[in-house]
Amino acid sequence: MSRKKKEIAEKPYRKPLIKKRKPNRSIAGDIALYLFLVLVAMVMVFPIVYAVSSALKPLDELFKFPPRVFAQHPTLDNFSDLFVTMGKSWVSFSRYLFNTVFITFVGTAGHLIVASMGAFVLAKYEFPGNQLFFKIVTVAMMFTGYVTQIPNYLILNKLGWIDTYWAIIIPAFASPMGLFLMKQFMEGLPTSLIEAAKIDGANEWKVFSGIVMPNVKPAWMTLIIFSVQALWNNRASTYIYSEERKTLVYALQQIQGGGIARTGQGAAVLVVVMIVPIIIFIFSESQILETMASSGLKD
Amino acid sequence: MKEYIQKYFELRKHDAQVAWKKAKNRKMCYLFLAPYAILFTMFFVFPVVASIYYSFTYYNILEAPRFIGLQNYISLILDDDIFLLGVKNTFMIAIITGPLGYILSFLFAWLINELPRWVRSVAVVVFYAPSIAGNCYVIFSVFFRGDAYGYVNAALMNMGLIDTPKLWLIDPKYMLPICMLVILWMSLGAGFLSFVAGLQGVDKSQFEAGYMDGVKNRWQELWYITLPNMKPMLMFGAVMSITQAFGVCDVTMALCGYPSTDYAARTIVTHLFDYGFSRFEMGYACAIATILFLMMILCNKAIQSLLRRVGT
Numbered sequence: 001m002s003r004k005k006k007e008i009a010e011k012p013y014r015k016p017l018i019k020k021r022k023p024n025r026s027i028a029g030d031i032a033l034y035l036f037l038v039l040v041a042m043v044m045v046f047p048i049v050y051a052v053s054s055a056l057k058p059l060d061e062l063f064k065f066p067p068r069v070f071a072q073h074p075t076l077d078n079f080s081d082l083f084v085t086m087g088k089s090w091v092s093f094s095r096y097l098f099n100t101v102f103i104t105f106v107g108t109a110g111h112l113i114v115a116s117m118g119a120f121v122l123a124k125y126e127f128p129g130n131q132l133f134f135k136i137v138t139v140a141m142m143f144t145g146y147v148t149q150i151p152n153y154l155i156l157n158k159l160g161w162i163d164t165y166w167a168i169i170i171p172a173f174a175s176p177m178g179l180f181l182m183k184q185f186m187e188g189l190p191t192s193l194i195e196a197a198k199i200d201g202a203n204e205w206k207v208f209s210g211i212v213m214p215n216v217k218p219a220w221m222t223l224i225i226f227s228v229q230a231l232w233n234n235r236a237s238t239y240i241y242s243e244e245r246k247t248l249v250y251a252l253q254q255i256q257g258g259g260i261a262r263t264g265q266g267a268a269v270l271v272v273v274m275i276v277p278i279i280i281f282i283f284s285e286s287q288i289l290e291t292m293a294s295s296g297l298k299d
Numbered sequence: 300m301k302e303y304i305q306k307y308f309e310l311r312k313h314d315a316q317v318a319w320k321k322a323k324n325r326k327m328c329y330l331f332l333a334p335y336a337i338l339f340t341m342f343f344v345f346p347v348v349a350s351i352y353y354s355f356t357y358y359n360i361l362e363a364p365r366f367i368g369l370q371n372y373i374s375l376i377l378d379d380d381i382f383l384l385g386v387k388n389t390f391m392i393a394i395i396t397g398p399l400g401y402i403l404s405f406l407f408a409w410l411i412n413e414l415p416r417w418v419r420s421v422a423v424v425v426f427y428a429p430s431i432a433g434n435c436y437v438i439f440s441v442f443f444r445g446d447a448y449g450y451v452n453a454a455l456m457n458m459g460l461i462d463t464p465k466l467w468l469i470d471p472k473y474m475l476p477i478c479m480l481v482i483l484w485m486s487l488g489a490g491f492l493s494f495v496a497g498l499q500g501v502d503k504s505q506f507e508a509g510y511m512d513g514v515k516n517r518w519q520e521l522w523y524i525t526l527p528n529m530k531p532m533l534m535f536g537a538v539m540s541i542t543q544a545f546g547v548c549d550v551t552m553a554l555c556g557y558p559s560t561d562y563a564a565r566t567i568v569t570h571l572f573d574y575g576f577s578r579f580e581m582g583y584a585c586a587i588a589t590i591l592f593l594m595m596i597l598c599n600k601a602i603q604s605l606l607r608r609v610g611t
Contacts, residue, residue, distance in 0.1 A: 024506075024510060024514060024515065024516055024517055024519075024520050025516075025517055026516070029516075029517065033410055034410075036410075037407070037410050037411065037422075040407070041422065041425045041426065043484075044425055044426055044428070044429055044484065044487075045425050045428065047429070047435060047436075047438045047439065047442075047484070048428055048429065048432060048435055050438060050441075051435055051438045054441075114334045114335045114338065115335055117331045117332070117334060117335065118331065118332045118334070118335030118336065120331060121327075121328040121331040121332050122332065125325060125328045126321075126325075127321060127322060127325035127328045127329070128318040128319075128321050128322050128325075129322075130328075133332070133336065136344065137339065138538075139596070140339070140343045140344070141538055141539075141542065142538055142541070142542060142595055142596055142599040143347075143542065143545075143591070143592050143595040143596065144542055144543075144545065144546030144568070144591075144595070145546075146546055146548065146568045146571060146588070146591070147346075147347065147350065147588045147589075147591055147592045147595075148342065148343060148346035148347060148350065148588070149571070149575065149588075150346075150350065150353075150571075150575045150581055150584050150585055150588060151345070151346035151347075151349035151350050151353070151585070152342060152346050153575075153576075154349070154360075154581070155341065155342070155345070155346065155349075170338065170342075171338070171342040173334075173335075173338050174335060174338035174339040174341070174342050174343060176339070176343065177489070179335060179339075204327045204331065208331070225431075226489070229431050229433070232433060233433035233434060238572075238576055249433065249434055252434060252437075253553075256437060270434065270435065270437065270438065273433050273434055273435075274431075274432035274433050274434070274435045277431045277432065277433065278424070278428055278431060278432060281424065281427065281428075281431055282424055285420055285423060285424065286420070288492060289423070289492065289495060289496045289499070290496070291496075292489075292492045292493045292495070292496035292497075293496035293497060293499065293500045295489075295492075295493045295496065295497075295531075295532065295535050296493070296497065296530070296531020296532045296534065296535055297531055297534035297535045297538065297603075298531050298534075
């Protein structure tokens with residue numbers, strides 16, 4: 001260590017050949033840890049790659065033995081088969097797709113608006129009950145939605161929403177995670193911004209829609225990704241029982257229940273189901289990470 | 300004494316009046332919060348209360364709920380062997396996948412932290428994808444298929460480790476470990492993102508200061524500088540992990556079936572589904588839900604008080 005220091009002291013102006021290494025890092029440690037990282041990354045990504053490639057495999061390759069991971073003659077037959085075979089079934093594949101898209105879109109949009117409005121006042125105003133309400137919301141993040149499922153069923157039943165899209169959409173508006181993240185992020189906004197607008201005569205709604213919301217766009221993406229993730233993967237089978245209102249994930253289970261002959265199509269639906277959240281995530285990653293930086297729970 | 304109580308109430312009354320006046324001045328705030336507050340109360344707060352109430356009743360939807368005291372809890376704990384099995388399984392899964400998934404999330408977030416920017420963002424996608432890819436875990440039922448065509452069986456037979464295919468997802472012996480594996484695969488979720496973001500936010504000058512003060516290697520750096528800085532994120536990640544670990548049901552249902560052989564993969568949540576939506580014994584199911592709720596809250600509180608001591 002001391003020799004190294006001497007070297008630096010003797011040649012203060014020499015530009016380092018490789019990028020300057022951080023102190024406290026050994027090369028052996030770096031190599032070992034990064035090798036480990038690469039290995040784990042491959043394991044993590046393998047099932048997803050496998051799912052995509054088997055969706056692209058033609059029928060004869062799907063059952064080849066020994067199996068190959070990558071398709072040799074990739075086709076999109078499985079995807080078009082989805083529409084053909086499911087087209088003849090009682091409810092067409094496009095209907096399942098529509099249901100999922102509709103539920104996801106409306107649920108996410110509503111969640112974004114409702115949660116942001118709540119988060120805005122919780123973050124930026126002092127009023128009685130403010131702290132208490134936020135505390136209850138954080139407690140709500142500590143238990144899974146399954147705990148409330150049965151009373152929720154009874155409530156939705158009273159409201160007459162069972163077997164409608166609203167049974168999935170409306171409860172999604174109130175997801176505690178979205179409000180929590182939005183509030184934490186909004187706290188980082190300078191209060192002077194809001195005060196300046198107020199002096200100019202803007203009312204609360206104007207401040208909210210014209211100033212606060214455009215400034216928290218990274219948090220939008222985060223709310224959207226968490227909401228999409230929950231809704232897009234929603235099986236919806238407890239609250240919805242009409243076939244024509246069931247979702248993609250439900251269709252996926254049906255197709256996979258169809259046995260060996262449906263293997264290719266099963267993989268194709270799987271890809272449709274998983275690719276949408278992943279793509280949204282890829283495009284919004286930096287914004288999401290920006291929001292998550294303020295996600296910490298303080299005492 | 301009497302005077303003291305009187306004074307206390309007077310003070311309270313005064314406080315309430317002040318709060319009421321403040322509230323009146325802030326009408327707009329309540330209007331903004333109202334949509335969320337109403338929905339949240341309706342679908343999160345009220346159901347918990349209702350669940351506790353129904354847990355003391357016999358309720359089958361058709362008849363009005365009938366109050367039966369603690370009977371549901373008594374039969375749950377004393378008579379329902381399958382529930383106890385479910386509790387055991389849930390605890391096994393939670394104790395193994397919860398902390399391990401949490402540590403892995405942090406470890407990987409920490410390891411990718413020093414990578415160049417674009418490598419890091421690819422790595423985040425790779426690690427986060429399984430948890431966001433929805434039902435992608437069903438692909439594991441192909442890998443672990445019970446005949447010789449299943450990849451795991453085929454590989455093990457080729458290596459000569461086994462001579463007949465194992466029924467991975469039907470044999471109770473293997474079910475739980477496989478489910479745990481899959482859950483671990485998906486465990487890098489919201490907590491992981493929070494860690495990645497939090498690590499980026501740690502003040503760089505602290506590392507230099509630590510270097511001057513004699514921090515020798517990366518592990519010391521981690522313990523003395525990084526972790527104390529990450530406390531709020533660690534708390535958030537813990538909440539996410541615990542919630543996930545106790546709520547396991549999707550993976551076991553998709554891989555091992557519902558119900559699974561000998562109920563070997565039953566968890567508390569699948570037991571809840573069984574009684575709530577198959578047998579319509581809502582009171583009994585609510586008792587299960589209440590127990591699960593209490594377990595999760597207690598566990599969260601315990602872990603949080605533990606985490607407060609990290610790095611100090």
